[in-house]
Amino acid sequence: MRPPFLLCISLALLAFANSGCGAEATEVPGGSGGSDARAAESCSSANCDGCCDGNRCVEFVNMENCGQSGSSCRTCRGNEICSAGECIQQADCSQCENSGCCLDGQCQDGTTQAACGKGGDACEVCGDDDVCGETNSCESTACDSTTCSDGCCTANGECLEVGSIEQSKDNCGDEANACTECSDSDISCTNGACVPAGSACLDSCDDGCCMGDTCVKLEMQANATCGQASVCETCMGNDNCAQGSCQDGPAWSVTIVSAIIASTDFEGDDWDLFGEGDPKVKGGLGGEPADDFAVPYEDGTLSPAWNYTVGAYTQADLVTKGLFLVFEDDDISFDDPMGDCTFTITQGGLDLGTVTQAVCGPKVTNLKIDFVLIQ
Numbered sequence: 001m002r003p004p005f006l007l008c009i010s011l012a013l014l015a016f017a018n019s020g021c022g023a024e025a026t027e028v029p030g031g032s033g034g035s036d037a038r039a040a041e042s043c044s045s046a047n048c049d050g051c052c053d054g055n056r057c058v059e060f061v062n063m064e065n066c067g068q069s070g071s072s073c074r075t076c077r078g079n080e081i082c083s084a085g086e087c088i089q090q091a092d093c094s095q096c097e098n099s100g101c102c103l104d105g106q107c108q109d110g111t112t113q114a115a116c117g118k119g120g121d122a123c124e125v126c127g128d129d130d131v132c133g134e135t136n137s138c139e140s141t142a143c144d145s146t147t148c149s150d151g152c153c154t155a156n157g158e159c160l161e162v163g164s165i166e167q168s169k170d171n172c173g174d175e176a177n178a179c180t181e182c183s184d185s186d187i188s189c190t191n192g193a194c195v196p197a198g199s200a201c202l203d204s205c206d207d208g209c210c211m212g213d214t215c216v217k218l219e220m221q222a223n224a225t226c227g228q229a230s231v232c233e234t235c236m237g238n239d240n241c242a243q244g245s246c247q248d249g250p251a252w253s254v255t256i257v258s259a260i261i262a263s264t265d266f267e268g269d270d271w272d273l274f275g276e277g278d279p280k281v282k283g284g285l286g287g288e289p290a291d292d293f294a295v296p297y298e299d300g301t302l303s304p305a306w307n308y309t310v311g312a313y314t315q316a317d318l319v320t321k322g323l324f325l326v327f328e329d330d331d332i333s334f335d336d337p338m339g340d341c342t343f344t345i346t347q348g349g350l351d352l353g354t355v356t357q358a359v360c361g362p363k364v365t366n367l368k369i370d371f372v373l374i375q
Helices: 004-019 315-321 347-352
Strands: 037-039 051-053 056-058 080-083 086-089 101-103 106-108 130-132 138-140 151-153 159-161 186-190 193-196 208-211 214-217 239-242 245-248 251-261 279-285 293-295 305-314 323-329 336-343 354-359 364-373
Touching: 193 208, 239 251, 239 305, 251 279, 251 315, 251 323, 279 305, 279 315, 293 305, 305 315, 315 347, 323 364, 336 354, 336 364, 347 354, 347 364
Parallel strands: none
Antiparallel strands: 037 056, 051 056, 080 086, 101 106, 130 138, 151 159, 186 193, 208 214, 239 245, 251 305, 251 364, 279 293, 279 323, 323 336, 354 364
């Protein structure tokens, strides 16, 4: 029988021999700082999503170890980058100025949420609530005051702009409020508000249209508020608001700005007992009565600065007819005439936005009128 201490020595030697022999060793990634490689009996696409460096699988590929799906690792050259496991030549992003953005040195279309941009700038990753819009920039899909200041928000987050055909009695509102349904007694949705039938405004708004209880005078109307002695309507398509109705083609708002008045009347006398007169204007389109508008008088002056907007007319009427204007000195008993004229307007004058006519009747010179295109 062996002594007990000899038995212990034998068992220890046997354990040491087993630790160095038998199955081949396998490395595993080491902790949070871990290795980016693992050894396997045979590295292949079956057990390696990255590239194989011999039997070592490089999971996190880079410029020194580039590859994918178990392919052999390779080192990218100086003018290459490792993209999606492939060594590809780095592009000059200045060549994609007009068509996209730059990501890892490569031109992208610039139209996706993961790579959005243009002009060769660095691609932007859009957030969860954003999309890459038509202008190749990240745009919010949320319906709020920043994206829908002039409209209402539907239940699914769509913005319906005031004046658009989508706004109706079923979906009406503004200032990014939730779209609401007008009542059966309402007659329309106008300018983002439900308009009730029988509004008191209609009884007294002969020279304008009614937006709720507010009468929008002809001289203050725009495409979103157009009409005469009626509920305001919105002009759509190629129509524009002129003289209280939606008419085809461009329209221009007209403002009588200023003029110079002669110092004496037709008899050679002062306009008023104390000298200077109180000039005023009424008018309409050329060839028609001058009863479309009336500009209030300026008190005691020979250089009136009325700056009074009289309304809007179609471009075709202004160019072909001009404006017929009648000038008078406002008096208590009798308005002294100052003469009249047809104010000539050209397309060039409209585009310039202002026209000054040297003579407009025997007593009026340097008459200035401004024009603004109706939107």
